[in-house]
Amino acid sequence: DAMVIQNPRYQVTQFGKPVTLSCSQTLNHNVMYWYQQKSSQAPKLLFHYYDKDFNNEADTPDNFQSRRPNTSFCFLDIRSPGLGDAAMYLCATSTGPGVNGYTFGSGTRLTVV
Amino acid sequence: LAKTTQPISMDSYEGQEVNITCSHNNIATNDYITWYQQFPSQGPRFIIQGYKTKVTNEVASLFIPADRKSSTLSLPRVSLSDTAVYYCLVGVWGAGNMLTFGGGTRLMVKP
Numbered sequence: 001d002a003m004v005i006q007n008p009r010y011q012v013t014q015f016g017k018p019v020t021l022s023c024s025q026t027l028n029h030n031v032m033y034w035y036q037q038k039s040s041q042a043p044k045l046l047f048h049y050y051d052k053d054f055n056n057e058a059d060t061p062d063n064f065q066s067r068r069p070n071t072s073f074c075f076l077d078i079r080s081p082g083l084g085d086a087a088m089y090l091c092a093t094s095t096g097p098g099v100n101g102y103t104f105g106s107g108t109r110l111t112v113v
Numbered sequence: 114l115a116k117t118t119q120p121i122s123m124d125s126y127e128g129q130e131v132n133i134t135c136s137h138n139n140i141a142t143n144d145y146i147t148w149y150q151q152f153p154s155q156g157p158r159f160i161i162q163g164y165k166t167k168v169t170n171e172v173a174s175l176f177i178p179a180d181r182k183s184s185t186l187s188l189p190r191v192s193l194s195d196t197a198v199y200y201c202l203v204g205v206w207g208a209g210n211m212l213t214f215g216g217g218t219r220l221m222v223k224p
Contacts (some may be wrong), residue, residue: 044214
């Protein structure tokens with residue numbers, strides 16, 4: 001089945017140690033998004049790619065970066081994780097302009113120790 | 114962007130019909146209304162989408178009045194497995210249209 005896959009499901013990293021989360025999709029969707037979701041809160045958009053065009057949300061910290069080497073893959077890099085970055089990170093895709101919903105991955109739960 | 118307002122939480126019992134209402138007073142002409150379901154430790158899952166009147170699929174119905182300033186997600190005969198957070202989103206999908214998740218409604222279904 002076509003889907004959005006996030007690896008790993010659980011990631012533990014040390015305070016200040018760079019970490020990369022990955023997302024892949026078999027849907028061939030143009031747009032890929034990264035959301036941060038903290039406990040008992042709604043998902044918050046960090047940034048998205050429309051094809052190769054990167055779009056950052058104004059309040060996304062510089063500590064968060066993203067790469068999209070091809071249509072299928074997108075990475076979230078956290079350069080120096082702090083305790084406040086512990087959260088579920090969700091990747092989503094959509095087909096672009098038009099009436100379509102998001103398809104989400106299962107998320108990566110990041111713990112910072 | 115149209116802001117949405119939902120009840121923070123709702124309780125129900127198995128077999129009952131549950132209606133969750135979302136207010137979106139400043140919805141734009143081109144905006145669609147979409148509902149997502151999220152279980153703990155999983156990504157949100159699309160439930161239903163509509164523009165006006167009523168939409169029904171195999172899991173839910175969506176009622177949208179003529180003024181479109183609110184919408185109601187109806188879950189028939191809920192079971193324990195429907196316990197989840199339900200999010201209402203309003204907007205036009207696609208790059209450049211940043212859709213924002215509101216607070217969501219935490220539905221607890223009891224036996």
